[in-house]
Structure formats: C-alpha cells, structure tokens
Amino acid sequence: MKKITLIFSIIFLVGCSGQSENIDSQSIDKNETFNWRLVTSWPKNYPGLGMAPERIADLVEEMSDGQMKITVYGAEEQVPAFGVFDAVSSGSHQMGHSGGYFWKGKVPAAQFFTSVPFGLTADEINAWVNRGGGLELWREIYAPFNIYPIPAGNTGTQMFGWFNKEINSLEDVKGLKMRIPGIGGEVLKEAGGIPVTLPGGELFTALQTGVIDATEWVGPYNDLTFGFHQAAKYYYYPGWHEPGPMLELLINIDAWNSLPNHLQVIIETATKAVNQDMLDEYLAKNNQALTELVEVHGVELRRLPDDVIEEFREISNKILDDLAKEDETIAKVYESYLNFKNNVSAYHEISEDAFVESRNK
C-alpha cells in the first residue's frame, strides 16, 4: 500500500493522471507481489461469461509464479453488476470484467466495442480492435475515466431469442413485449414493439406468466441452463442485435502503471488467450446444447421473415447514423467501425462466407 501512496504522490506532483505513464520505471520493484481485486457484472462462476475473469486470474497467477494474485468477485458481492466501471474508475477495485455497452449513459461510443445491431462478428471485431485501429480509439475514450480496457471474451452471435408469439410479418412486431436491452431495444421500439428491461433471474417467470411475449438472452448453451424452452414456444434466429459481443477487462490506470512490465505483458497475454478461449467454449457448447434443445426437448426453430429483418436493419442503421451525429467522439469511432465493416464484409463475402455457402449446400 505504501507503493500505491507513493505513486499517487508522483501523479499529484506531475499534475495530471494522463502523464502517469512517465513514472520513472526504476521506481518499480520488479519483485513486488500484488494482490488485486476484480469485480464483475456476472454471477460468480456464471458459465461462459463468468468463467473468463476466473481463467484470467488463474493464468496470471501461474505465469507470474504467484507474484500476482487476483481475487474475482461476482456481481453484487462487492459492487452492483453495473457498478463495475465506477469501481475501477475510482480505484476502489483494480480490475473489472464486463461489457462496454452497459456504460452507454456515460460513454455512448463504448457500445461499438461490445456489439451493435448488424455490426461485426466475433472475428471481425477482434480484427478491427486488435489490428484495425479500434483498440487505440477504445483506450482513448476510456482514458478520461482512468481506465485501461483489454478485449476479454466473446460469446459469438447471440440468438434473437425465445418467443410465445409467432413473427410472420411486421404486423406481429407491433405491440410485442420483449426483453431486449440496448440499441436492439430501440430498434424494436421504432418498429412498434415494446422493449422491456428485466434482470436475468426474472425472465423465466415473466415469459411463463405472459408478462412478456419474448426475451433474448445469449445462445443455446446459456439458454438451455435457464430452461427457457419450458416457458416459450419458439426459438428465433438470426440474432441481428448482437452479432459478436466482445467483453472487456477494465484496469485502473494508476494500478496498471504501478506494475512492472512483465506483469503487464502477462495480463495482456492472458486476457488475449481468454478472449479466444471464451469463443471456443461458446462455439463447442452451443452446438451441443442446440442439438439437445432440438432433439431432446423438441424446440421449434424459427427464422425471422426477410421483411422483418430488412426493417430492423434499416432502423438500426438510422439509429447508429443519428448517434454518430451526437458528438465528435462517437462520430470518430463510428467512422472507423463502419469503414472496417464495409471492407471486411466485402472480403468475407468472397472468402469465408462464400466457402461456408459452398460447404453447406
């Protein structure tokens, strides 16, 4: 703790936390041990999402041979699910694991680093963030909050979700009460539906009692555990609202700057490995769970009609265009995102997409 006090003093002396990178690296003791706390927006050990921070912590401890220990707290254990950003920003906790679109009230552009409707898939957002200029923008917009973000997991394309009403036309969307947060919810509203905000734990009963007509969640793996197939008739796809949501590891910048270089590289590398590991896990488990849902539980898969998809897409694009007009930061991030999306989708059309089409015919 003495060390951290010292660092704060140095920051105070240089007069600006943005310059804290300039701390003389000789003041850092390479052998100091670190015990950090990590808060998350997920229940402790929640399958998939909640396992990522546990795995990052394990890898960091093993690779540093015990020099750094990270204790992971589930949502509500130390701070509320949506208090993660503030906890890391204030430095009350050194680390957090969450999703950027939860902070849209504070940092509207953060949504682009999780997922936006009709946006980038998992591979594409990885490439944009890590190799297409996205990460630099992300760090720039989180820096005023004293937070250093690292991509930390992806669920892959989420399903549109569970329905007790058939969607055969745009008319069926009117009045549809659906739990769907974020921009997806705004799109539904614009199309005549009624987006509802409810925590995960209340969804099953809300579906079963008719309080809502439909809900999105994640995908077959997480949905099967929740038992949604016992409360809803149809499982709709494609999930246009969250095509490849990327999660985030948040690190308090002062805490980050107090680490010796090898521990910083260990954290970055562990997180990158876990970013892939989560996608691998979801892909392997989702396909097993889908088979079980369809073959054992007789779930009826339904594809959204083309005109409904088209309407959702047009509304989504308009909402994003309007969002980009709100301020320069959003405009800058959106331009980079859209430019990458246009190029990468053109390339994917003649490479992986064309291949997959040939393979599955």
Place this chain on the structure above:
Amino acid sequence: MKKITLIFSIIFLVGCSGQSENIDSQSIDKNETFNWRLVTSWPKNYPGLGMAPERIADLVEEMSDGQMKITVYGAEEQVPAFGVFDAVSSGSHQMGHSGGYFWKGKVPAAQFFTSVPFGLTADEINAWVNRGGGLELWREIYAPFNIYPIPAGNTGTQMFGWFNKEINSLEDVKGLKMRIPGIGGEVLKEAGGIPVTLPGGELFTALQTGVIDATEWVGPYNDLTFGFHQAAKYYYYPGWHEPGPMLELLINIDAWNSLPNHLQVIIETATKAVNQDMLDEYLAKNNQALTELVEVHGVELRRLPDDVIEEFREISNKILDDLAKEDETIAKVYESYLNFKNNVSAYHEISEDAFVESRNK
C-alpha cells in the same frame, strides 16, 4: 546442458519417454534460465506466417522477464523447411513452427489439425481443437514422435487462387496445370486436372511463362506482395481446399518436461494469444489488400461455378472417407472431426451464417 543429460538419464531409467511427465518436479530449478532454438518452415520474418514464431518468442521473453529466450530461425537457416518435424522430434531443436499437413507422409491424421477440403473454418477448428476433444487426439498422435503440439496461428479461409484460364465448367478443369499441394491436389487430379508441386519462389515465373495455368497461395495480403496479379488474369474463390488452416508450435517433449510449470503456462498462453493475433492480422490486412488488388490493380474476381464446387466437394468427401479406412488412428481423428463439423455447421447455419446473410443482403 547438464540438466538435459540428467533428464535423459531419468527417462532412460524409467524406461519409457511417455512417462517422462513423472520426473520429480523438485528436480526442476524454477529459476534456471533457458535459451532455446526454434526452426520454422517459413522464410525469416515472412509476413503473417513467419511473424507468429517471432511474436511467441517476444512474449515468452517479456513474460518470463528474460528467464527464457527463444531464437527463431527461418527455413533453411538451420534445417530445411520440411525438416522442422524431424528436428524437434530428434531434439536437435527444442521448438518448431510449421503446418501439420506437411507431415502427412509420417502422420496422415495430422492433416485434420491443419485443414482439409470443405472442412472447418478458423473459429470452428479452434473450438474443435481447444474445446471439442481435438487437442487430446493431436497430442496423442504426436507423442510417439516425442513432440508436444500447440495451435499457433491461422490464416483464415485461403483463396482458390490465380488463374490464366477461365473455369466455366467441369470441362475446363480437365488438363488444368495448377500448383496445389495436399488433398486439394488429389481432388484436382481426380477431377481431371494436373496438380503440380513447386516452391513459392518459382510460382510467379511459372505462371508468367505458362509452365502452370494456375496457382493457389494464401490470400490477398500475401498474394499482393508476391505480385501474382501481374502474372495471372483471374482471382478465383471460394478457397474450398483450405478453409481455415491452423498452424502449429512443436515442442520436443523432453525439453518441455524440463521446464518449470510457470514457463510451460507462459508458452501455452503466448501461443494461444498469437493463434488469435495471426487471424486478426490476416483479416485486417486481407481486406485492405483485396481493395488494393481490385481498385488499384483492376484484378478480376471470379466465383467457381456451382457444379465445379459440387464435384470438388464430392471428390473431397470420398478421399477423406477412404483415408479414414487406412488405419484406426485416422479413423478416430476423422470421426471426431466429422462429428464436430456436422454439429457446428448446423449451429453456425442458424447463428453466424444466418446473421451474415441478413447483414449483407
């Protein structure tokens, strides 16, 4: 070197290298420094492929704070491009970076851990290997060669390649002289074409002088650097022959067992991070390079006709089925691969594939 001699003695004493994991971990000095040599099948610093081992080496050195240094040698510097497997197997070099399908003469099942025609995409092979039982099989089939493999990079779906003859029907495939190695070449031959084996450096001239009618290579990023657009008229897709080739880090098992646990975890994690990094890099650079090829160099993109794709697919499936009949090991790997492919492609059809189709319409 004394340490290695000691380990060999222990292995000799326990009578079986397969039991070398049982070396008393107390005989391992956690602070010993290591200087390892890594041989590759790529020219030194070759963009994409050749950068992966360099990046693994950098990460390992940084994370271990200098305890472990890995020197990377390009193809032919210490061993021939296709001598990597033997070098690591014999222990003359502790590490190698290459592609498993190069060893099909020794280990036919190794091809499934790189890429087979109409097989798994990059995400799918990651999920199969890391979370679907593939890695255990891979390590089992390399163990008799005293090699421990780790997935170490993916180029994403490769292009079918550069052509000076149009392919408008199956008739046009007859007599087509094309550089295409591996099972892809066998498929071409069965369809009436003439597969040719030529090293990368001779391809440009061979195309230009008409020695070959066509060649596959990697994708826009690497192909642009080679200047193939100056030697061929058409750029064909989709690349059905290598939908998501996974590269491999090879480690001599005795060398591996001589490492303290934290260095093993550091190597595994660095390699996993680089496995994703390579795909990110290829995806970002391929889309830039494609734009340049089409907009600046006026390259003409062509899609293979459906009946040609269908013929290639049928032949591919037959070749793989026949291969699986050769021995039990191939059969076991093929069964696991095919089972995963059937399930994952069914899941992808209603998730990412359906989304991408909706987005691009």
